[in-house]
Amino acid sequence: MKKKGLVSTCIILAVAIFMACFAGISFYKKRHFVEDVVTEGSAVTRTEKLSKYNQYLANSFGDVDIYVLEGEEEGGSVLILGGTHANEPAGHMAAIVMLEQFKPTKGTVYVIPNICQSGLSHNDPLEGTPQYIHFTTANGDVRTFHFGSRASNPIDQWPDPDTYLHTSGDWTPRYENASKNTTQTLSGSEVRNQNRCYPGIANGTLTEKVSYAVTNMINTLKIDMVIDLHESSPEYAVNNAIVAHEKALEIAGISATINLEAEQGIKIKVEPSPVNLRGLTHRELGDYTDAFALLCEVGNPSQGRFRGYTDEALAITGKDPCYKVASEIHNGALLYVDYSSGDFPISLRVARHVATVAALIENMGFDYPDKEVIIDNVPDYQEMVDGDNLGLWLR
Ligand SMILES: [Zn+2]
Incomplete structure (x- = not known):
């Protein structure tokens, strides 16, 4: 040479x-990077490992902590899932706010803020999203949290199949009208989508193992309600909405119309869980457990396809000039959220989730007194919105 x-x-x-x-x-x-969750001063009475409900998860990246908040009086129980899709930060952060703030006086609240820990550990290639988001607490501490990917990390399960065929594994439905669709196929990468892998497989992929543990946990502990927290692109039709399994539709409807819209001015839609769309929490956890299964969506401009430059500021403020333009075309018909303000801050997005979860829990107690869960210290919706700093609700 x-x-x-x-x-x-x-x-x-x-x-x-x-x-x-x-x-x-x-x-x-x-x-x-390990996020710090502050339990000191909170109502967390103990923690468990998710592998308690699936031995095949032990010592794996999916073996996350379950935070248990127990009231003095016995009552019903609720499981709150955050971080199912790790590129939807309000779902993840709302679960952390609730576990650090909620004080149940009756019943038990279980919180898993990072159910897809694998998804939090990487970013989507070519999306240009931030790796972390930061919040300053009332004490002046800066706390750092993951901004992750919609799917589990390929390090944990690879390669993806060409086609992902959903399966219910060995589970037997507990709901008489459970979905009979056993032929759902999706693109291969959906095999790493936590919310397409329920009810899960004990010794399947990491994503399936996690889903199995959640389903088994609900059945083992006879949990009464499960709420999965998400965000969605403003141009996606299921937005600012509660998606409810048939069994939970009435609770969702009353929560939306009375507690949220009439009492607090929070406009929110209720969507029935599609019967043939398999693998999702609001379908499978309703079919394969006795719990009321619900999923909450809130609009997130940092996730949508219209968005411009994507950085931490966009994830926090939801302020995006491209979405502002989109909101002005055809009188906003391109979007499913009111984006006339030109922003959609995470404090507002988390406030919506917190208010919705509180309303759903309250209504379960009205309809089923034996399942009542009473929670003190629920952050006030308007205070969260007006404060415009999520750090004020973190310890
Ligand atoms: Zn999602």
Whole structure:
């Protein structure tokens, strides 16, 4: 090889090694960053490991903590799931706010804020999303949380099949009108979508193992209600909505019309869980457990396809010039949220989730007094919105 060619080869190799190290360190740090959840001063009485409900999860990346908040008086029980889709930060953060703030006086609240820990540990390639988001608490502490991916990390399960065929594994339905659709196929990458893998498989992929543990946990503990917290693109039709399994439709309807819209001015739709769409919490956890299964969606501009430059500020403020333009075309008909304000801050998005969860729990107690759960110290919706700083609701 000529000397000139050797020199340029060495330079290119050195640059490639530098880039690989630079990216590798970033990936490694993201993968191993552990969020702090502050239980001191909270109503958390104990924690459990999710592997208690699926032995195959033990010591794996999906073996997350379950935070248990027990009231003094016996009552019903609720499971709150955050972080199912780790690129939907309000779902993740709302679960953390609730576990740090809620004080049940009757019944038990279980919170898993990072149900898809694997999804939190990486970002979607080519989406340009931030790796972390930060909030400053009332004490001036800066707390750091993951902004992750919609799907589990390929490090944990790879390769994806060409086609993902949903299966209910060995589960037997507990609901007489459970979905009979056993042929759902999706694109192969959906095999890493936590919310397409319920009711789960004990010794399946990591994503299926996690789903199995959740289903088994609900059945083992006879949990009365499960609420899965999400966000969705403003142009997606199921937005600012509660999606309810048939068994939970009445509770959702009363919560939306009376507690949220009439009493607090929060407009929210109720959507019935589609019978043939398989693998989702609001379908499978309603079919394969006795719980009322619900999923909450709130509009998130940092997730949609119209969005512009995507950084931490967009995830926190929801302020996006491209969505503002979209909201002004055809009188806003392109979007399913009112984006006339030009923003949709995370304090508002989390406030909607907190208010919705509180309303659903309250209505379960009205309809079924033996399942009553009473919670003190629920953050006030209007105070959260007006404060415009989610850090004020973190410990
Ligand atoms: Zn989602």
